[in-house]
Amino acid sequence: MNKIEKILVLSLFSFIFLFSSCQYKPGKEKVSATRVITDMAGREVKIPDTIHSVFIDRHSAQMLYAFDTAMTVNRVFNYNETEKKYLKASFYAAKPYVIEGATEEIIRLKPDVVIYSQELTKANIEEANVLQAKINIPVILLDMKIDQYKEILIFVGKLLHKPDKANELLAFVKTYIDxxxxxxxxxxxxxxxxxxxxxxxxxxxxxxxxxxxxxxxxxxxxxxxxxxxxxxxxxxxxxxxxxxxxxxxxxxxxxxxxxxxxxxxxxxxxxxxxxxxxxxxxxxxxxxxxxxxxxxxxxxxxxxxxxxxxxxxxxxxxxxxxxxxxxxxxxxxxxxxxxxxxxxxxxxxxxxxxxxxx
The missing domain is CATH 3.40.50.1980 (Nitrogenase molybdenum iron protein domain)
Structure with a gap:
């Protein structure tokens, strides 16, 4: 084997080694990007950097729908035909009717996060902590007070990386509600x-x-x-x-x-x-x-x-x-x-x- 052939062989082995080292190894999970946020109850919660799916309660349904019509994994109301007329099918079609507190169903649906709108009482905050520990899925609390909607819209806009939509909704509140x-x-x-x-x-x-x-x-x-x-x-x-x-x-x-x-x-x-x-x-x-x-x-x-x-x-x-x-x-x-x-x-x-x- 001449000198040139040896160089080619060594180069080939180096390529194979580098390629194999970059492959996914069985038993190791891919690590998704995460971030730590402080929810509206002051709780620090580690969440995926990009949220694709959300489990909602009845008070947060309309807020999430305003930002994204399809990302919720559950349905919290039974809609009649008149109500459906004004809603995108992506919000309710083929989604199970599951309301807050259904621990096993939340685990089965595998949302990226759970979002509840609540009165931010000590009891509700503790319930959120208990639920998060049980399901091992981040639970995020929003304030449900109507005089806090500007702050809520800003928070959800940052949470979902949708600041433009948040600003659009915020402008409506400032114009007509304030x-x-x-x-x-x-x-x-x-x-x-x-x-x-x-x-x-x-x-x-x-x-x-x-x-x-x-x-x-x-x-x-x-x-x-x-x-x-x-x-x-x-x-x-x-x-x-x-x-x-x-x-x-x-x-x-x-x-x-x-x-x-x-x-x-x-x-x-x-x-x-x-x-x-x-x-x-x-x-x-x-x-x-x-x-x-x-x-x-x-x-x-x-x-x-x-x-x-x-x-x-x-x-x-x-x-x-x-x-x-x-x-x-x-x-x-x-x-x-x-x-x-x-x-x-x-x-x-x-x-x-x-x-x-x-």
Whole structure:
């Protein structure tokens, strides 16, 4: 073997050695890039640098959908056909209905992270720590307070590496939401509209002032007439017709359970017992929009932003002057990735169901 042949052989062996050393070795896992973030509860959480899949709870569903319609691994609501119309199929189709706390299901779905929107109490923070230890998947807590949505949008934008989308949503909040609580503070006590929030299939359940479910009534400068016990969780305290007559509200807001039939609204508008209530006589009964999520509540998520604008304009049109149709279209385009027609806006914001009297 001459000198040139020896050099070629040595070069070949060197190449084989270098190539083999770069190959994946059995038993060794590829290491993905990670980073450590501080969530909104002040917890340090190690997460993948790029998040591809997320397990959500009911309060964070709309927030994640606004940023990405497909990255959630679970479905937390059962949507009717009207609600589906305004949502991308990538958000719900072929995804299992699994709500928060289902430890085994979360492990089976293998999300990159779990994101919950919660009241940041000591108990909820501890539950997040326990869950993370059980599933060995990062758990990230978001604040669910409506007055924290600018901070939440900024946080989620950084979390998902989507700052441009965060800025787009942030601009909407600054333009339409920031002024509402300031104007509400200027409404004199004597000028505050007195509201009964009718829940349940016959309007005989409600939530008092201070409840997360009726928060927007207080926030826009109105007065919640219900003086009842504040129930935890889903709320909805039972009340009697005698109590409602004694409260004598100026306006009745109706939540019909996100059903297209609007049964509660129809019942209140047509039932003889309700008919003598001043608000009913004066045609001051309004169905709360519900598509694709409740506008005041159910769930208490980022869906409330459009409800914040709708309710303030409904109660005080001279104070909160907005083009409701235009703002609704803008919200749906930016937050729900849907371009509405004029007809759809009217159907959602001012439904007119056929009502048969008793």
């Amino acid at each position: 002024s509402i609580p300031l104007k509400a503070q200027a409404i004199a006590e004597r000028d505050k509209k007195r509201i009964y929030y009718a829940e349940g299939m016959k309007g005989m359940k409600t939530d008092p002032s201070g409840s997360v479910h009726s928060l927007l009534i207080d926030s826009v400068g109105a007065k919640n007439v219900a003086t009842v016990d504040l129930l935890p969780g889903k709320g909805m305290t039972n009340v009697s017709m005698e109590q409602i007559y004694a409260w004598n509200p100026d306006i009745v807001l109706v939540w019909s359970g996100n059903f297209d039939g609007m049964d509660s609204y129809k019942f209140i508008k047509s039932n003889a017992v309700w008919s003598q209530l001043r608000a009913v006589k004066q045609k001051q009964v309004y169905q709360v929009p519900w598509c694709p999520f409740g506008w005041i509540d159910r769930p208490p998520g980022i869906n409330r932003l459009i409800g914040y604008i709708w309710l303030s304009h409904l109660l005080y049109p001279d104070i909160y002057k907005v083009d409701m149709a235009s703002v609704t279209k803008e919200f749906f385009h930016k937050f729900y990735h849907y371009d509405m027609s004029d007809k759809e806006v009217l159907e959602i914001t001012d439904p007119q169901p056929v009502i048969n009297s008793d």
